[in-house]
Amino acid sequence: MSKEQTRARLLDAAERLFAENGFDGTSLRTITSAADANLAAVNYHFQSKEGLIAAVFSRRIEPLNQERITRLDQAIRAAAPAPPDLEDILRAFLLPTLRLRGTADGLEAGHFLQLLGRVFSDPGSIKAVVLSQFRPTAQRFLEVLSQALPQLPRPELLWRLHFLIGSLAHAHAAGELIRLMSAGACDPDDGEGVLQHLTTFAAAGFRAPHTRPAPQKASMVNP
Amino acid sequence: MSKEQTRARLLDAAERLFAENGFDGTSLRTITSAADANLAAVNYHFQSKEGLIAAVFSRRIEPLNQERITRLDQAIRAAAPAPPDLEDILRAFLLPTLRLRGTADGLEAGHFLQLLGRVFSDPGSIKAVVLSQFRPTAQRFLEVLSQALPQLPRPELLWRLHFLIGSLAHAHAAGELIRLMSAGACDPDDGEGVLQHLTTFAAAGFRAPHTRPAPQKASMVNP
DNA sequence: GTCTATATGGGGATAGAC
DNA sequence: GTCTATCCCCATATAGAC
Structure with missing residues (x-):
C-alpha cells in the first residue's frame, strides 16, 4: 500500500465518520479500521488526531x-x-x-x-x-x-x-x-x-x- | 443541601459547561465539581449523562x-x-x-x-x-x-x-x-x-x- | 440523600520490531 | 512505512458505607 493511498483512505474514512458521529464521537481505532490501516498510521501521517481533523478540512x-x-x-x-x-x-x-x-x-x-x-x-x-x-x-x-x-x-x-x-x-x-x-x-x-x-x-x-x-x-x- | 438545590445547580453547571466545551468534551466530574456536588449525584438525579442532557433542554x-x-x-x-x-x-x-x-x-x-x-x-x-x-x-x-x-x-x-x-x-x-x-x-x-x-x-x-x-x-x- | 471506592471499558499516543 | 504491543490516562456507572 503506497503512502499516498493510505493517507487518502484515512482522510476519506475520517471525513465520513466525523460527519456521522462527530469528532469526539469517533475514535482513531474506528477510523483506522474503516480505512484498512493501522492504528499507528494516523500518528505517522498526521502527528495527532487534531492534525487529522485539520487535514480533513484543508484538503x-x-x-x-x-x-x-x-x-x-x-x-x-x-x-x-x-x-x-x-x-x-x-x-x-x-x-x-x-x-x-x-x-x-x-x-x-x-x-x-x-x-x-x-x-x-x-x-x-x-x-x-x-x-x-x-x-x-x-x-x-x-x-x-x-x-x-x-x-x-x-x-x-x-x-x-x-x-x-x-x-x-x-x-x-x-x-x-x-x-x-x-x-x-x-x-x-x-x-x-x-x-x-x-x-x-x-x-x-x-x-x-x-x-x-x-x-x-x-x-x-x-x- | 436540599435535593432541589442540588438538582438546579447541576443543571446550571451542565448548561454552561456543555455550551462551552460540548457534550463529549464535558465530563461528569467537571460538572459535579463546578456544581459543588458529588460525582454520583448526576446518576442519582438524572440516571445517566444522557438524562442530564435531556433535562438541560427540557427545562x-x-x-x-x-x-x-x-x-x-x-x-x-x-x-x-x-x-x-x-x-x-x-x-x-x-x-x-x-x-x-x-x-x-x-x-x-x-x-x-x-x-x-x-x-x-x-x-x-x-x-x-x-x-x-x-x-x-x-x-x-x-x-x-x-x-x-x-x-x-x-x-x-x-x-x-x-x-x-x-x-x-x-x-x-x-x-x-x-x-x-x-x-x-x-x-x-x-x-x-x-x-x-x-x-x-x-x-x-x-x-x-x-x-x-x-x-x-x-x-x-x-x- | 450523599459520599467513597471501585468496577469496567475505552481513549490517544508511542516504542521498537520488521 | 507499517505493524504489534503497551503505557498511561480518563470516562461512565454503580455498590455499599454513612
Whole structure:
C-alpha cells in the first residue's frame, strides 16, 4: 500500500465518520479500521488526531475557495463596468458548496458539507484553522457585495452575510433534520433546488431597506 | 443541601459547561465539581449523562414554546380578522430566544442559546428529544405564515422557515465567531439589534416572489 | 440523600520490531 | 512505512458505607 493511498483512505474514512458521529464521537481505532490501516498510521501521517481533523478540512477548503473566487471574477467580468447582479454574487458564493451534493465525487464530499456546516458552532479548536482559511474569501465577497449594495451600512451588510452563512450552514449540517421536519417536502440533496430557494430568499433579504434605529415601542425586554 | 438545590445547580453547571466545551468534551466530574456536588449525584438525579442532557433542554424549551405561542396569539388577536403582519409573526418567533441574551436571568440562559443553536447540527441523539418538543410550535407558526403569505407554495415556505431557523441558530451558536469575523461591528449579545436585523432580512426573504422552476441556463453541475 | 471506592471499558499516543 | 504491543490516562456507572 503506497503512502499516498493510505493517507487518502484515512482522510476519506475520517471525513465520513466525523460527519456521522462527530469528532469526539469517533475514535482513531474506528477510523483506522474503516480505512484498512493501522492504528499507528494516523500518528505517522498526521502527528495527532487534531492534525487529522485539520487535514480533513484543508484538503477541501482550498479548492472550494478557489472555485468561489473564480466564479465571482467571472460574474464581475461579465457585468463590467457595472457591478454584477446580486444574484450572481450569491450564486458564486453558494454554488461551489451546494454543487458537492449529488455529484459523482460528491458521494464523499457530501459528508464534508455536514462538517463544514457544523464547524461554525463547534466548541473545539478547529474553528481557528477553518476561519483563517475562509476569511480572505469572505472579505472579497464582502467588498463586491458592498459595491452592489452601496446604500447599505457596513454592519447591516455584515449581519446579512452572517444570516446567509447561517442558512447555508444549516442546510448543510441539518439536512436530514430538514427532510424530516418537512415530511419530505424539502430535499436537501437537491443542490440545484436549494440554490434556487436560498438565492431567491437571500437576494430579497439583502435588498431590504436598511433597518431603522428602532421602532418607538417600548423596549422588548420589558414590553 | 436540599435535593432541589442540588438538582438546579447541576443543571446550571451542565448548561454552561456543555455550551462551552460540548457534550463529549464535558465530563461528569467537571460538572459535579463546578456544581459543588458529588460525582454520583448526576446518576442519582438524572440516571445517566444522557438524562442530564435531556433535562438541560427540557427545562428551557417548554417556557420558550409557551412564550412563542403566547406572542403569536397576541399578534393574531391584535390583527383579527386579518392575518397578522409578517413582521409580527417573525418577532413572535424570534424574540423569545433573543430576549434571553443580556437580561438578568439571561446570564445563565445565554449559554442555553448556544446549545439550542448547535442542537440541529449535532451528531448525537439529543436532536430527537428537542425536535419532538419543537415540532408542534413550528407547525403552528407554519400555519399562520401560510395564511399571511397565501401565494407561496408550501415547500417554498418550508425552505424559507428553515433558512430563518438557520440564521437564528447561527446567530446563537456562533456568536463569538460573528463578533470576531466582523471585527466587532456585529454584537451578537445585543438581542434587540439582532432581532431588528434578522426581522428585516427574513421578512424581505419571505415576501420574495416564489422561485421559478429553473432558469434556462445549463445545469449547474456541468456549466 | 450523599459520599467513597471501585468496577469496567475505552481513549490517544508511542516504542521498537520488521 | 507499517505493524504489534503497551503505557498511561480518563470516562461512565454503580455498590455499599454513612
